[in-house]
Amino acid sequence: MLQHFLIMKKQFAPFIAALALLAACSPSGEETPVPNPTTGVFVLSEGQFGVGDGAVSVFDKATKSLTPDAFGSANGGAALGDVVQSMGVQSGRGYIVVNASNKIEVVSLPDFKTAGTISGLTQPRYFTSTSATRGYVTEWRGPYTGYLPGVLSILNLSTNTVTSRVPVGRNPEQLLALGGKIYVPNSLDNTVSVIDEGTGALASTITVADGPSSMVDDKDGNIWVLCTGFVSYIAVPPYVVQTSAGTLVRFNPGSPNTQLKLTFPATASPGKLRINPAKDQLYYSFRGAEYQVGVSATALPTTPFIRRSFSGFAIDPRDNTVFAGISPSYNSNGRFIRYQATGAAIDSFTVKIGPNGFIFY
């Protein structure tokens, strides 16, 4: 019997020693300091749905240093949440819209320490604000197989609560605050809802084209609305057909029914309308490339600005540097590429999964 146990001991001792070693094999994290203001770029990464690994990375242009998860680093490792959709900045505070977690995380800037959470939201999408106390967020309603009309929630930024809700169209997207009005594009309809800031009520509804989703205002005081058009899905490549074409719509807020409409070829959906700091050049994505067009153009360009598909696109108002996000698979980390205003690439940096937006602070 003793011999049995001696053999046993000989047999198991190396395993037990090995187990102890294994426990020590995990890699360790690292932290980088939060950069100084005025050279900071906040890079939003959606993360993988259900995993809860959405993040805001802070990039310092001066030192080219990167804090991969600024919120976690500043708040004891707390997770920001699931699907970081967008972010707005107002009076030294950041408002990070976390779509699947149904909340807005409020942080002080530039340190990203928590300053509260706005909860009680449903499918929040985009945020804007008009003062230190007044914010707005678009919210979707209904399940993905049958969306219902959404809402614009008016936020009290002093108390981080929802003050009131204004019914808008289906799937309200990237809203625009201009001249005492809030313009809300309803991306599953063909309308823009206009809410009066003073009364907090729906003032009017402008009909544009199918799928309005992003908006900018230009140097002439005009509003541009990018409408994606609608698609339906089929069983054979390219698997998607455009049932209505995308349209770039321009109107003046004073006469919203007088519109310039530039129609896209019905081969793909345009998206992500942006404008440069001088407010005279528009940018949008179409068919896997990024295009640029002047605000005085009467036709759409046929040659891309950058022949590449981006998951996020923005222009730094401080120096016109272009920031573009690359999300190859949503199963691996993304990157952002910096370009000169001419479209010539400068450099690129790895961030978390799914970079979809940039905030310059």
Next chain:
Amino acid sequence: MRYYLSCCALLLCSLWGPAAVWAQQLPTPASPPDSVPISRRRHRLAEVQVRAVGPERFAVGSRRVELDSAVLAQYRGANLADVLQARTPLILKNYDPGQLATIALRGTSAQHTAVLWNGLNIMLPTLGQNDFALLPVGATTRVAVQPGPAAALYGSGAVGGAVLLNSDPDWRPGFRGSVQADAGSFGLAGGSVEARTATAVVAVRVAASYREAQNDYTYLLREARGPVRYTLQNAALRHQWSISPDVAWRVGPAGELTAAAWLTDVDREIQSGVNVVGSQARERDQSRRLVLGYRHVAARRQWAVRGAWFDDVLNYQDGGTPGTSRVRTTQAQAEHTAALGARGSLRLGAEAQHFAALVSGYGPEAVAENRAAAFALLRYDPRPALRLSANLRQAFLPAGPAPLTPTVGLEWDLVASAPDSLIRRATQALTAKASAARSYRAPTLNERYWVPGGNPALRPESGFGYEAGLRHRLAWSRSTTLETEVTAFRQDVDDWVQWLPSASTGIWTPQNLRQVRSQGVEASTALQLRRGRYAGGVQLAYHFTDTRKTQGSAADSDPVGVQLAYVPRHQASFSTDHHWRGWLLSGTFGFTGFRYINASGTDFLPATGLLGATLGRTVHGPAGTSLLVLVQASNLLNQAYYSYPGRPAPPRGFSTSLRLGWR
């Protein structure tokens, strides 16, 4: 990196160490006690009325792990994922108790493990994989895992390996049965029934089980304002039914007719991750499986035919229009096995499968697909101590023939000793084994027909794997044995399918994009003791799995050379069971090394070690009755951990079972 290498090198040394020591004490060779060559087995066949040769006879040289029936009895109310996690170092990706649980044998994906029930592939044809949480342990009588490519034997999907579930007829005469009730932490309740009876010509077995669990345990979430304790929402197992009747009927001196059915019905809430607020997702999985078979076993030849009908329903709803799916599968198999001289046997066979799928994701029309395969399996033992097998399978898929998949295997008894001078009355046997195989995986119905994105032009994935190892057995009399096995493997998968979004349309579509290599070491050792009224054992197993993408197309941006997500490099399991008089005491410890959560190899879940224990007492009553009281504890160390990001695993939990048996 260097740190890992040194970790691994140390481990390898420690694991190979004992084997090397034994290799130096080799006495004279002889036949091992536990491996019966086919030529000798034939005589056995004549003695027993009907005794078929299983496919594993042709899997010479590949590793096979069979779960002990006494162990299965302990986990009778649980599902296959629970028992594999507690008792083996196999990698399971598990989303929470009762939620989706998939296997990654030898680091391959969930679709690379074929699951066979009574010889028939039961992988869900739409997803090409099995949810191990849907397979109750008590439904079958035998559970075996054969890691390594075995496509020639088991067909599509047997790239990383195969899980073999069988319900063998029990010909012991008389009636025996048991009724069990279970209750446990977090709203666990369940029960099961098993009854068997046999006459000289008919054997019947019926097993049925029910289980539900609220899974309403609490977990701590670290938020910006500090740690907050929540109760898990929308994670209940509402019900899980399983019923599996089997009948075997002896027809004449050499024939056996079998019929087996397995019906399962699971209704569960789907946990979407604790950072996703307000999800109400539900899933209903129903499977109805029926197999009819006839086999004829004569002295020099045997043949068998089988027909099977499966009906698999998977309905998912999360507030929107439900996603529905129903697939009817019809399968037919025929095989003929003949002795080749005194030392060999040859099996020739063919099979065909027909799928009819009505899936909301494919559009309103039903989709039909046929697949067929032919195979030849050869076993040849030139000497009793040298066993060889060579197999070949050719499958025909809708898009054309799959790669031809040959398998070769070898087992060679290097040492088989009579009583030895070093250790009194000890015998030992050392067997070297090796095998190499090609394997394939047919594209799943989802990969071919999903709208949008389904890719009918997808090629089957092809695998090439080989393994080599040593098996050592040391026995002191019949009552004490020590068995040790070490296997090193390498597995390459080419044309690995990956879903990626199109740059221009954003539509996700599957493509043959990459090559993946998995290599590693599996080591296990088991000591069995029997002394008077005591019987016990200790099992220790360790797997080292290094799985990386080695090459990818330009469209496949995931980095090369990074350990794949959810494949821990290190897995280890320890279990010990002790039976004394009516008492049972078991302990398990499972270690899972850290694993990455995405392809980049930066974010990871930390290593976890889980301790479990079982205490049981059987009291025998009058007229062959017995009462078993079983208390089980899981996560005894109360570790707070995540089995998948956003899915907190349960804290320490207990369950009690009461089993009334009679014979």
